[in-house]
Amino acid sequence: MQNTHSKLGDRSLFPDLRARAYLNHGAISPPSTLVRQAVQQVLSDYARGGVWGFKEWLPRREALRGSFAELIGAEATDIALIPNTTTGVAAIANCIDWQPGDHVLTFSGEFPSNVTPWQVAAKNFGVELELLPLAPMMRSVDEGIAALRSKVRDRTRLIAISAVQFQNGLRMPLGPIAAVAREAGAELFVDAVQGCGAVPIDVGVGVDYLTCGGHKWLMGLEGAGFLYARQTVAEKLVPRTAGWLSHEDALSFLFHGPGHLRYDRPIRKTIDFVELGAQSAVGYAAVGASLGLIASLGVEAIYAHVNTYLDLLEPRLVALGFESLRRSDEARRSGILALSPPADVDITALYAAVDEREVACTIPDGNLRFAPHWPNAFSEVPVVADAIENALRLTRTTT
Ligand SMILES: Cc1ncc(COP(=O)(O)O)c(C=O)c1O
Structure with a gap:
């Protein structure tokens, strides 16, 4: 199928999306311009x-x-x-x-x-x-x-x-x-x-x-x-x-x-x-x-894209003290990176602070969960990591 509308890592089809990094595709995806037009x-x-x-x-x-x-x-x-x-x-x-x-x-x-x-x-x-x-x-x-x-x-x-x-x-x-x-x-x-x-x-x-x-x-x-x-x-x-x-x-x-x-x-x-x-x-x-x-980009290519994104993000968060639940066996990986927070961190307070920094993620069952999709650009990764680091510092000083 010919694709004239989308590119991996390009969110121009989501012009109204507020989040600096929208990593919530495991919850609810925002509609692209094409979806809105349909x-x-x-x-x-x-x-x-x-x-x-x-x-x-x-x-x-x-x-x-x-x-x-x-x-x-x-x-x-x-x-x-x-x-x-x-x-x-x-x-x-x-x-x-x-x-x-x-x-x-x-x-x-x-x-x-x-x-x-x-x-x-x-x-x-x-x-x-x-x-x-x-x-x-x-x-x-x-x-x-x-x-x-x-x-x-x-x-x-x-x-x-x-x-x-x-x-x-x-x-x-x-x-x-x-x-x-x-x-x-x-x-x-x-x-x-x-x-x-x-x-x-x-x-x-x-x-x-x-x-x-x-x-x-x-x-x-x-x-x-x-x-x-x-x-x-x-x-x-x-x-x-x-x-x-x-x-x-x-x-x-x-x-x-x-x-x-x-x-x-x-x-x-x-x-x-x-x-x-x-x-x-x-x-x-x-x-x-x-x-x-999705069909024009190809699911295999999307899978590779989101995993490269998560490969970049995961070590930054592990370095902050999170424990990654993502498997080292590549065949067991998905589009989700979930991490359990450091023991002294209240996950709900951390989540509120991350949310304020306009990084959209979720905390199912107490894990911090990131779920990027094809529009997420690798250039978001430092923004996300910095937001988590700041939120972590704030949470630790206020709880
Ligand atoms: C694995 C899984 N199954 C089912 C659901 C719920 O799906 P639905 O609301 O489409 O029934 C969710 C929602 O988060 C989910 O993560």
Whole structure:
């Protein structure tokens, strides 16, 4: 795809961005000029045409399935459009044909999105949920996989993990985890929202389900994401959640005259049965525009760019007394640099001081987390490091 709009390290498509360094793409991305234009265009088209605006945008929204699929090495027919990551977890947790006593494994430290729906499934369907410590996986893939394998048993039905851990940035070894699942006859569920867009992800390694919101590393807006399910698992799901758009031939009663309004049409056997009703027009226009930029830059190139940025930033912060949680094994790195603060530092006070210095980051689970994306320039690094150093000094003298 030809790219005439964006360059790695160039934030000129974000002219109103206030932060001196915006390092919060793991939380919410600011919309680029292209995203804002796409949203404005949707609003204008709907304002002029109402349902005609809808018809104009529908083919573009449908084409998005292919763009999402391309991002993860999937087929467009295996993609459903959903509002956010959690909706995808909940849909699968609700629709698997659970048998009482089925066993689900996930990790302690996962974002609650990847725990709550399995807890609910445990209550509703008699499933047993087990949370494993993440520490062995942090130490090495071999240790992590051995620990995981030791917990897998006959009734293990599903392993549910995040592709990238939100609080420390660990990029999980999807291939080896998929192999453990396969050996056990279990399925693999992946929450990809902390990776997709900046970390290469390929469902071909053995991922059965994958869910992702659009407002973080995909750089769209809240309210528009996607869910992938391999066709062979999708067709076995029980449609415990379904709506008027879940049926085969769901729209004919609206367009083909009388005699088509029926309630007995089968629910589709593809994952898009989870699309229950009307979707976010602006949300999908936004993520469509940002995906175009990401595809033109290339996820591999973005991944290399953000890791060079973090390579520059990490030693400056370690020198200030932070402990980096970023792995030395390059394959375990993501777009996130998380650091635990020196023992004498109150992280919330430090965060407030960093915020005042207009460096945008977050403190999930008490770690200082930096999440740059393609627009972040390497020239920001000294600005960020100086801001943290100043904030650290201030925090120490005032607490
Ligand atoms: C790993 C992970 N999963 C899920 C979520 C929540 O995603 P959503 O709001 O799209 O459901 C977050 C948000 O920070 C996250 O970090």
